Amino acid sequence: VQLQASGGGSVQAGGSLRLSCAARSERFFSTYVMGWFRKVPGKEREFTATISRSGTATYYADSVKGRFTVSRDNAKNTVYLQMNSLKPEDTAVYYCAAGSRGAPRSYFTSGYDYWGQGTQVTVSS
Numbered sequence: 001v002q003l004q005a006s007g008g009g010s011v012q013a014g015g016s017l018r019l020s021c022a023a024r025s026e027r028f029f030s031t032y033v034m035g036w037f038r039k040v041p042g043k044e045r046e047f048t049a050t051i052s053r054s055g056t057a058t059y060y061a062d063s064v065k066g067r068f069t070v071s072r073d074n075a076k077n078t079v080y081l082q083m084n085s086l087k088p089e090d091t092a093v094y095y096c097a098a099g100s101r102g103a104p105r106s107y108f109t110s111g112y113d114y115w116g117q118g119t120q121v122t123v124s125s
Contacts, residue, residue, distance in 0.1 A: 003098060009122070014085060019113040034096065
C-alpha cells in the first residue's frame with residue numbers, strides 16, 4: 001500500500017489545517033484500519049488518532065481530543081485529519097499509516113504495516 005500524505009504547512013496558534021492521506025491504486029483500502037501519528041525531533045513517533053475500517057469508530061490521544069477529527073472516505077481511498085485550535089506543541093511531522101489491527105493495537109506504531117512519507121505541521125505562537 002502506497003500512502004501519500006499532504007496538507008501540512010505553517011499556521012498561527014488557534015488556526016486550523018486539514019491533512020489528507022491518499023492510498024494510491026489500492027483496491028482494498030476499506031479493509032485497513034488507518035492511523036495518524038506525529039513525531040518531533042528527539043522523541044518517538046506518537047499516536048494521534050485512528051479510525052476503524054468503516055469509519056464508525058475513532059480514537060484520539062488525550063492531547064488532541066476535542067480539537068482533532070479523523071475521518072475517511074473509502075470511495076476516494078483517503079483518510080483525513082482535521083486539526084482545529086492548533087497549539088505550538090502540535091508542531092511535528094505527521095504520518096499516516098495503514099494496518100490490519102484494531103484498537104488497542106492501533107494505538108501503537110507496531111499495529112501498522114504501511115506508512116506515508118510524513119507532512120510537516122508548524123504552529124507558531
